[in-house]
Amino acid sequence: MTKSETLMAHLNQAQTLVERATLLVQKVVDADQVGDGVSAGPFFDTAKKLLDLINELGYEIVMPLQVEEDEREIEIADLEERLAALKAQR
Numbered sequence: 001m002t003k004s005e006t007l008m009a010h011l012n013q014a015q016t017l018v019e020r021a022t023l024l025v026q027k028v029v030d031a032d033q034v035g036d037g038v039s040a041g042p043f044f045d046t047a048k049k050l051l052d053l054i055n056e057l058g059y060e061i062v063m064p065l066q067v068e069e070d071e072r073e074i075e076i077a078d079l080e081e082r083l084a085a086l087k088a089q090r
Contacts, residue, residue, distance in 0.1 A: 002066075002069050003065060003069065004062050004063075004065040004066035004069055007061065007062045007065065008058065008062050008066075011054050011057060011058050011062065014054055015051060015054050015055075018047055018050050018051055018054070019051070021047065022044065022047045025040070025043055025044075025047075
């Protein structure tokens with residue numbers, strides 16, 4: 001597993017945890033019979049902001065790393081091909 005894949009897995013796990021927390025809080029809000037859950041709105045707004053930030057981190061950190069890794073793989077393949085060609089010339 002590449003570093004970018006590992007980091008993306010971490011971000012996906014963070015996203016899943018935020019989504020799970022949101023679902024659990026929604027259950028509490030749904031059970032509120034007196035309607036005093038005024039903090040629910042700000043909580044859900046904050047959860048949405050967290051999910052947006054997690055996505056942004058993927059674009060800012062993981063995507064450039066993945067491009068770098070892909071370029072490195074291409075370079076390695078080119079070098080291996082060149083090495084094979086040099087060995088064939090022996």
